[in-house]
Amino acid sequence: MEHYYQKEIECASREQILEIQNQKLKEQVQHVWDNVPYYRKKMEKAGVSPSDINSVEDLHKLPFLSKKDLRDAYPYGLCGVPAKDCVRIHSTSGTTGKRVVAFYTQGDIDLWEDCCARAIMAAGGTADDVVQVSYGYGLFTGGAGLHGGSHKVGSLTIPISSGNTERQIMFIRDLSATIICCTPSYAAYLAESMKEMGLKPEDIPLKAGIFGAEAWSEEMRKDIENTLGIKAFDIYGLTELSGPGVAFECCEQNGMHINEDHFIAEIIDPDTEEVLPEGSQGELVFTAIDKKAFPMIRYRTRDICKLSREKCSCGRTFVKMAKPMGRSDDMLIIRGVNVFPSQIETVLLEHGYQANYQIIVGRVNNTDTLDVHVEMTPEMFTDNVMDITKAQNELVAGLKSMLGIKAKVTLVAPKSITRSEGKAVRVIDNRKI
Numbered sequence: 001m002e003h004y005y006q007k008e009i010e011c012a013s014r015e016q017i018l019e020i021q022n023q024k025l026k027e028q029v030q031h032v033w034d035n036v037p038y039y040r041k042k043m044e045k046a047g048v049s050p051s052d053i054n055s056v057e058d059l060h061k062l063p064f065l066s067k068k069d070l071r072d073a074y075p076y077g078l079c080g081v082p083a084k085d086c087v088r089i090h091s092t093s094g095t096t097g098k099r100v101v102a103f104y105t106q107g108d109i110d111l112w113e114d115c116c117a118r119a120i121m122a123a124g125g126t127a128d129d130v131v132q133v134s135y136g137y138g139l140f141t142g143g144a145g146l147h148g149g150s151h152k153v154g155s156l157t158i159p160i161s162s163g164n165t166e167r168q169i170m171f172i173r174d175l176s177a178t179i180i181c182c183t184p185s186y187a188a189y190l191a192e193s194m195k196e197m198g199l200k201p202e203d204i205p206l207k208a209g210i211f212g213a214e215a216w217s218e219e220m221r222k223d224i225e226n227t228l229g230i231k232a233f234d235i236y237g238l239t240e241l242s243g244p245g246v247a248f249e250c251c252e253q254n255g256m257h258i259n260e261d262h263f264i265a266e267i268i269d270p271d272t273e274e275v276l277p278e279g280s281q282g283e284l285v286f287t288a289i290d291k292k293a294f295p296m297i298r299y300r301t302r303d304i305c306k307l308s309r310e311k312c313s314c315g316r317t318f319v320k321m322a323k324p325m326g327r328s329d330d331m332l333i334i335r336g337v338n339v340f341p342s343q344i345e346t347v348l349l350e351h352g353y354q355a356n357y358q359i360i361v362g363r364v365n366n367t368d369t370l371d372v373h374v375e376m377t378p379e380m381f382t383d384n385v386m387d388i389t390k391a392q393n394e395l396v397a398g399l400k401s402m403l404g405i406k407a408k409v410t411l412v413a414p415k416s417i418t419r420s421e422g423k424a425v426r427v428i429d430n431r432k433i
């Protein structure tokens with residue numbers, strides 16, 4: 001039986017949803033015009049004012065917001081309410097120095113947790129479930145979002161955060177966790193560890209998993225489902241739009257319903273910025289219509305995907321987004337963590353290397369691998385294994401502290417990495433997703 005957290009809205013007619021969107025959009029544009037001088041200037045430059053926006057049809061008149069705007073306006077420039085009315089921030093791992101910092105009022109958190117509660121119930125969760133939240137807690141939105149959603153559903157919540165695999169497995173078994181929330185790569189790692197322990201799907205009390213924050217394939221879904229004996233559901237979101245729960249999968253498991261009473265989605269051509277017709281592949285753009293502290297209008301996510309309005313057997317009427325196929329910028333997501341080549345470059349340069357390096361990303365047993373090949377400078381060049389190992393270890397530590405994840409570093413001889421005459425190819429992503 002399909003469970004809903006807010007059935008009336010999740011299954012509302014298209015007309016009802018449009019009515020809500022039109023109303024909220026008008027209010028949001030006025031709010032931003034009145035309270036966010038940064039965006040008001042953009043509107044003025046584009047020759048548009050709140051009186052021009054009467055419905056979703058007028059959305060295309062509004063200027064886009066991009067990651068660059070977020071950096072330029074860092075930290076408070078896009079805040080829609082005074083800091084005293086905000087109760088929390090979350091933040092992405094970001095590039096060197098300037099992270100994206102998102103603000104929340106209590107009302108914003110409430111709406112966000114509703115979105116996560118919808119995702120948990122769509123995955124079959126009820127107040128009878130034990131939900132193990134194994135996303136990271138802290139600045140990352142994964143832990144806090146699913147935690148709040150689980151409370152709203154009334155499930156028993158285990159705020160275990162990520163890491164410490166043995167303890168994860170112990171709690172799943174001892175407390176009879178029925179739903180686990182974590183990145184798909186961590187789920188795959190947990191599944192592998194349980195298999196190694198000789199545990200069969202019937203020995204594991206889990207029935208469902210809610211996995212997101214990074215791209216994952218259907219093949220990976222099948223592997224995780226078979227090893228853990230669960231149904232694996234996708235969940236999508238980003239810090240700028242509150243966090244997980246912007247979109248979530250239902251029992252059909254073929255695309256994620258976008259919470260359209262809170263977010264209006266568009267697909268654009270990333271180069272021309274032209275809005276594309278339904279069903280086209282392009283960059284996903286979101287307008288958050290009721291978030292007050294961080295009111296993103298036409299925010300360019302850089303995620304490439306498609307939208308579909310085909311009728312869904314779950315009864316929900318919200319538009320569905322396909323799994324994002326990649327990003328139009330250079331950010332890598334490795335084991336759920338955002339990694340920019342520029343961060344790696346910064347560490348290398350700090351340690352006296354030159355920008356002659358290559359980042360090789362792969363996937364072994366469903367877990368992302370990050371290998372960094374770095375050229376020694378002629379001055380550093382040595383064939384003393386002890387010296388090389390020491391230098392490699394120093395870089396591994398430097399990268400761990402910058403990125404928060406472990407990379408494998410291999411020092412290679414000077415001039416052994418191919419030089420490019422045009423743009424340098426820094427990243428080789430061998431993951432097939």
Ligand code: DLL
Pocket residue numbers: 092093135141142211212213214215216234235236237238239240243244245301303323324327333338
């Ligand atoms: O990853 C929020 C989140 C937490 C989503 C937990 C789901 C579960 P950020 O760290 O700001 O926020 O990263 C956002 O991650 O633009 C996508 O590129 C990618 N992403 C998120 N969910 C998915 C997914 C969180 N289900 C960026 N599939 C987004 C593919 C995803 N990519």
